[in-house]
Amino acid sequence: MEKLRYERPVIKKLETGMPNKFGLRTEYYPKTQIDGVSIKELIKEHGSPLFVISENTIRSTYQQAKRAFTTRYPKVQFAWSYKTNYLNAVCNVYHQEGSWAEVVSGFEYDKAIANGVNGKKIIFNGPDKSRNDLTKAIKNDSILHIDHLDELYTIIELADELNKKPRVAIRVNMDTGIYPMWDRFGFNYENGQAWDALNKIMRSGKMDLVGLHTHIGTFMLSPNAYSIATSKLVDLALGLQQKYNHEIHYLDLGGGFCSRNTLKGAYLPGDDTNPTFDDYAEAITTVLINSSFPQEKMPTLILETGRALIDDAGYLITSVIANKRLSGGKRATIIDAGVNIMFTSFWYEHKITPAQNFTHYSEDTVLYGPLCMNIDVIRESISLPLLNKGDQMVIHSVGAYNMTQWMQFITLRPKIVLIDMDERVHVIRDKETIEDIENQESTPDYLKKFNL
């Protein structure tokens, strides 16, 4: 006789009308496959934990975002935000879709060049561009988004040295009615810093001022903030036209669009409440269309959205290491993926689905990672079906930042696979080995021996 599938015994007190912090059970179906590839097979072949990226989701999300903007405004250009996920395979999917590259360091700049991106289609942001980085970017005719005056003066020097006219924009920070206001990057709009920098650029005559850039914040829940930001950039652009008869080619509204994830502390799921690409597009393009730019001289709208484009395309498959009960009676489940590879679990209540069939019984659970560190909590409270040791679960929407901000800490970082449009699986980053880590180290001879 075939044995029945085991589900641990559980008893749950029935309470009506009592709100609780665990929320309602939302997962009714197991996630047994990603883009047609079985999760059990993936784990068998590649081990656990495992990051999985869906090329299909990347492309369809990109096209959705592009459609939202291009149906409202004629000139739109996306630039892939490398820091969000700079795996070469991922970047190249965006480049195939037509995205330029948006980089914030010499390291990312070199990655974009090595990926084959034309230097003219690289936007170089960030406060830390070394003299070497700037020289390289100027030679390649990349666009420099100036962050501070020290950088501005270095670029003036380099323009003389290299006898080139670098293509530049300034980053503008501003009050858009949201808190916190990001004023650490770029030049402030309200106090006149931005105009001061623009005047210096125009009067130096050494640079080609091609655009204006802002990036107002991250995970922006209010599309209206983008309307305000757009109108302030439009005001600067029209002012330059009036004062210097200088035409700005593009306005870069940066990124900061929300993905579908639910922020910690949010009462309702992000899926229901976060603004969509259409909401952001409507907020930005309405201001542009209604501005006083002559019809034939409308600037290109550049967008550097990262998170909203890649988050949903990333999954993390993880396995249950153990179940235990805490002193207060609460169930705890330990999984093999910790906060060192799931940085975003500090920000989000990630959606988590078991990868095998389950019954309708569930338990309020705290989900711990495998690290011997108290902070290693993936979900503080989640209503989960009854999982056994060795069962798998899928953490959704982990495509942004986790694969760039992850740390090698206590454990080694896992493999990343990409499922292509034809459901084929490609390893796009192998798992780390102890050699990878130790190769960077050296032990002085006198420390090589000891007696215990």
Next chain:
Amino acid sequence: MKINKNIAISDNGFVFNPNTGESFSVNQLGVDIINQLKNDETLDKITEEIITKYSVDEATAEKDLSDFIGLLQHHSLIESNEKK
């Protein structure tokens, strides 16, 4: 280890404690265990039954059973040993 005599349990896992007025929901294995406890089966015997019927190793079955008994005690569904 005795389950309180006046606890009502239905086949599909609805448990009612008339002493406190509290209701509980129990899954199938939980129902089986409570019924066996009512029949005064020992924990070893119950573990054996679970291993025969379900695809589970002994260690897991024993651990989960002990955890379940702990929950029954927590909800005052088992007469405490002191009482006896």
